[in-house]
Amino acid sequence: MEDVKTLRRILRENKTIAVVGLSDKWHRPSYFAAKYLKEHGYRIIPVNPGHKEILGEKCYASLLDIPDKVDVVDIFRKAEDVPPIVEDAIKIGAKVVWMQLGIINEEAAKRAREAGLEVVMNRCMKIEHGRLFGGINFIGVNRGIISSKRSKSA
Numbered sequence: 001m002e003d004v005k006t007l008r009r010i011l012r013e014n015k016t017i018a019v020v021g022l023s024d025k026w027h028r029p030s031y032f033a034a035k036y037l038k039e040h041g042y043r044i045i046p047v048n049p050g051h052k053e054i055l056g057e058k059c060y061a062s063l064l065d066i067p068d069k070v071d072v073v074d075i076f077r078k079a080e081d082v083p084p085i086v087e088d089a090i091k092i093g094a095k096v097v098w099m100q101l102g103i104i105n106e107e108a109a110k111r112a113r114e115a116g117l118e119v120v121m122n123r124c125m126k127i128e129h130g131r132l133f134g135g136i137n138f139i140g141v142n143r144g145i146i147s148s149k150r151s152k153s154a
Contacts, residue, residue: 002120002121002123004132006118007120007123007128007132008132008133010072010096010098010118010120011125011128011129011132011133013071014071014072014095014096015041015042015043015071016042016043016045016068016069016070016071016072017034017037017042017043017044017045017070017071017072017073017074017125018045018047018060018063018066018070018072018073018074018094019033019034019044019045019046019047019074019076020047020048020063020073020074020075020076020077020085021047021048021075021076021077022034022044022046022047022048022054022055022059022076023048023054023076024048024051024054029076029100029101029124030076030100031054031055032126033074033076033100033124033125033126034046034054034055034074035055036126036129036130037125037126037129038055038057040129040133044057045057045058045060045066045068045070046058046059046060047059047060047061047062047063047066048061049061049062062088063085063088063089063091063092063094064088064091064092066092069093070089070092070093070094071094071095071096072094072095072096072097072098072125073085073086073088073089073094073096073097073098074098074100074125075097075098075099075100075103076100076103077103078103079099079103079104079105080105082099082103082105082108083105083107083108083111085097085108086105086108086109086111086112086117087111089112089117090111090112090115090117094117095117095118096117096118096119096120097109097112097117097118097119097120098119098120098123098125099119099120099121099122099123100122100123100124100125101122101123101124101127102122103121103122104121104122105121109121
């Protein structure tokens, strides 16, 4: 299910992404990934009960609180937290459950597939988008944060 053709299709066809566990801290992987996706034309819907707004978007406490249609549920939570998120993804009619790097839950993936959702595990949407659509350079980063040049203050 995670071949290049499938990943490219998922990223091309699905434009509304609920990011579960999105942090408001700029240096966190979830923030980096969501910011990148937003900059590349995706609609990001933050899901984090501890915040009212992230990346200029209204934040929701859970998937069930989102009033709009969601295509992809992008999960930045521990593997053991995934099953109830998958159940909510099924309830809201999402098309895809995407578990980020390091997140693998075979039982939740099986449940999602049985309900007709596509599943991607242990992959980053930002990295896959950059790899498949040219959003990263040859070393995998192009955010302007890391540089080989000395800062003027050094």
